Amino acid sequence: MKPVPLRTCVACRSARPKRELVRLVRANSGEIETDTTAKKAGRGAYLCRERACWEKALKSAGLEKALRCSLTQESRQRLMETALKLIKESTSAQGE
Numbered sequence: 001m002k003p004v005p006l007r008t009c010v011a012c013r014s015a016r017p018k019r020e021l022v023r024l025v026r027a028n029s030g031e032i033e034t035d036t037t038a039k040k041a042g043r044g045a046y047l048c049r050e051r052a053c054w055e056k057a058l059k060s061a062g063l064e065k066a067l068r069c070s071l072t073q074e075s076r077q078r079l080m081e082t083a084l085k086l087i088k089e090s091t092s093a094q095g096e
Contacts, residue, residue, distance in 0.1 A: 007046040010066045011053035021046040026067040034082050043067050049090045054083040
C-alpha cells in the first residue's frame, strides 16, 4: 500500500489527506486560482472544505504568506465565491 499524502490547512493547521483539501495556486502570472487537479504549476497552499477555514485564511495574512503574494479585495471576494461553490458541492455529494 502507498502512504496517503498529507497536507496542512493554512487556516486551521490540521493535517489531512491531500484529497480532502482544496489547493490554491499562484500561477506565474500572479493570478490566484483553485486547482482541482492539484497538478497546476505554481506556488500552492491548501485549505479545508469548511467555510470557517476559508474565511480565516482570507482575513488573516496566512494565505498571503503561504502563496508569497498579496491578495486584492477582488481576488478575496472571487476566492470566497469559489469556496462557497466547493463547499456546496461537497455537502451535496456527502448527502447522496
